[in-house]
Amino acid sequence: MxxxxxxxxxxxxxxxxxxxxxxxxxxxxxxxxxxxxxxxxxxxxxxxxxxxxxxxxxxxxxxxxxxxxxxxxxxxxxxxxxxxxxxxxxxxxxxGGNFLPNLPFIRRIREELRKKTDMIDFASGELSPDLFPNEVVRELLQKHPFQEQLGYDDPQGYSQLRETLVSFLEHHLHIHSTESSILITSGSQQSLYLILQCLLNPGDAVAIEDPSYCYSLPMFQSAGLRLFRLPLDEHGIDPKELIALYRKHKIRMIFLNPNFQNPTGHVMPLDRKLKLLEIASELGIPIVEDDTFTLTAFDGNPPPTLKSLDKNNNVLYVGSLSKIASSGLRIGWLIAPQTVISRLTDARQQMDFGLSNIPQWIANHFIKEGHLDRQIQFLREELVKKRDEFIRGFDDILADELTYSLPQGGLTFWCKINSAVDDFKLIEEATKRGVIFVPGSVYGSSKGCIRLSFARPQFEEILPGLRQLALALEACRK
Missing domain, CATH: 1.10.10.10 (Winged helix-like DNA-binding domain superfamily/Winged helix DNA-binding domain)
Structure with a gap:
């Protein structure tokens, strides 16, 4: 048959x-x-x-x-x-159409999670519900009745939220900006989409990390871009590799996630960051810094961002509340020169006339009144507990199966499977046993790597999920 x-x-x-x-x-x-x-x-x-x-x-x-x-x-x-x-x-x-669908693995994972609500989720790059500040948001709505007008707001974003972000980012990450240089978006992916559609042309060559979250986003291919990879070691990309890539392909833009990189968790050291900025400035290449995880640094000392070190206005900085507070608020931001912000704001207005001012209003109070500071401290403590439970499970259950990098921030483990396993078969065997993850090939990596989220599963699900993963690996070798 x-x-x-x-x-x-x-x-x-x-x-x-x-x-x-x-x-x-x-x-x-x-x-x-x-x-x-x-x-x-x-x-x-x-x-x-x-x-x-x-x-x-x-x-x-x-x-x-x-x-x-x-x-x-x-x-x-x-x-x-x-x-x-x-x-x-x-x-x-x-x-047909120009906008490509998600990768088959991504569609399969989302389909499984949608259909099976009891699945142990090691795949989603999202916080578990108990880590969201739901009670704080409810209290804010009671304490501050919403009094803003419900018409279209400034397409660049709620002005008070932009002012609050200027202070917050300067205090916590030493990023200097102005209200007029910030665009409020619905999250990091909308920021990236606007950059791809408005600042680049089909056929342009762009550089991404290998492996890279960007590789999993079909919107890069939908934009007709040529993707060239900068290989990662345990310290991120080697900036010198950019020179050869530029000479060969005339790279127009670089997309990086230098702090607690997704999916590997690596942090680019200061000397490499400074060298990268120097080379990018000499070549006149903009850098898009997707900074999702810096504030999750488990020791409370966030590594410097490229944007905070940038002296020549080369870096377009993308941030978001999704990974540190609430994905449901749909609040992100993009910091760029005012001419760029003006161009992207115009495009954004054509798309949706700007975000709803209700979540922007909530986000403003959430940040301004110190709730985000407390959320970040709470999040660090809880993520470390979950990370350490994963480590216990790796050592007790999967000691001979996986080699992993120890994350010092972010939400995920990057693991190498010690024996050859087919990605498709492993996904099948794992989902049969009620656990799901993301294969490394989704991020452009060679087969044999997987990304496991320790942020999404409940604490008590971690060890049972790892046991089922071990059984799936065993079944794949039969």
Whole structure:
């Protein structure tokens, strides 16, 4: 019997949809036929039921299938030219467009987490619910009744929040800025999207770290950019590598995450940061610093950011509340020269007329009244507890299986699997056992590495999750 080919780049659900459409077109299932239930077909093909659900949904969008409660899933009379002639070819539309879909691994992980709420989540780069300041936000709303107008606000962002950020960033990270040089965004990814769309052109060459979170973002490819990698060692990139890359490819921009880098957790030392800034200035190349994790430094001493060391205005600085306070508030910021901010603000206004002023208003009070300071201290303490529980699990359960880097900040472990394992098979075996993670190949790394989040799972889930991961690794070697 036919089985999906997991080595292909085509998503499993799409392979199943194509396979079923082929059987229908050759009359194996004539119009009016009842198809196998989603569960039955999933068992036959040895895939998750959610994958078959997605395949059937694809065929429904094409007008090939129709489903109704109590009747199951039936083949329409599209072969006779009735239904199909009235239904757009949604598959053609979905496969078109300039904005590429997420990587198959990312879609698979999100699908599993959406369908199975009891999954132990080592994949998400997000805080667990108990680390969000929910009670503080409720108190702020009671203490300060919202009195701002509910119309469109300044597309550059709520002015009081921008003023508050100027003081906060100068005090905590020694970043000097002005209200007019800050754009409030819905998070780091919107900041990156605006930079890619407004400051670069299709065909431009950009440099990213290897491995890099940027590699997992299809919006880089959607923008038509040529990506060139700067390999990482335990101290981040070697700035001298940039010179050769620039000479060969005329690099137009560099995207870096120098402090507690995602996914490796490495911190670039001061001498490399200064050398990088010197080289970038000599070559006239802007640096985009995605600074998500600096404030999580577990020892309470955040390493210097590139922006704080930048004397020539070369660095575009991207920050966010998502990883240190609340992803649900959707608050990020971008610091850049005023001419750049003006250009991005204009584009942003075309997209959505600016953020809602309600979350911006909450964020302003949250930061201004010192709640973010207390949140960061609380977060550091709790993350260290979870990190150390992971270390205990590594030593007791996976001592012979994984080699890991000890994170001194951030939310994740970067681990190398000591024996050869297929990424696809490991994901399958792990999800069967109720645990999920991100393979290193998502970030452009060679196979055999995985990223494990210690921020998302509950403390009591960590050791059971690592035990299931150990069983998955064992199953992959059989």
């Amino acid at each position: 036919w089985k999906p080919d997991r080595s292909r780049k085509t998503p499993i659900y799409q392979q199943i949809a194509d396979y079923m459409e082929h059987r229908i077109s050759f009359g194996e299932f004539p119009p009016g036929s009842l198809l196998p239930s989603e569960r039955k077909l999933a068992d036959e093909l040895r895939v998750n039921r959610s994958t078959v659900v997605a395949a059937y949904e694809e065929l429904r969008s094409l007008g090939i299938l129709v489903s109704s409660k109590g009747s199951g899933t039936l083949v329409t009379n599209y072969n006779k030219g009735n239904a199909a002639s009235l239904t757009p070819n949604w598959k053609e539309y979905v496969n």
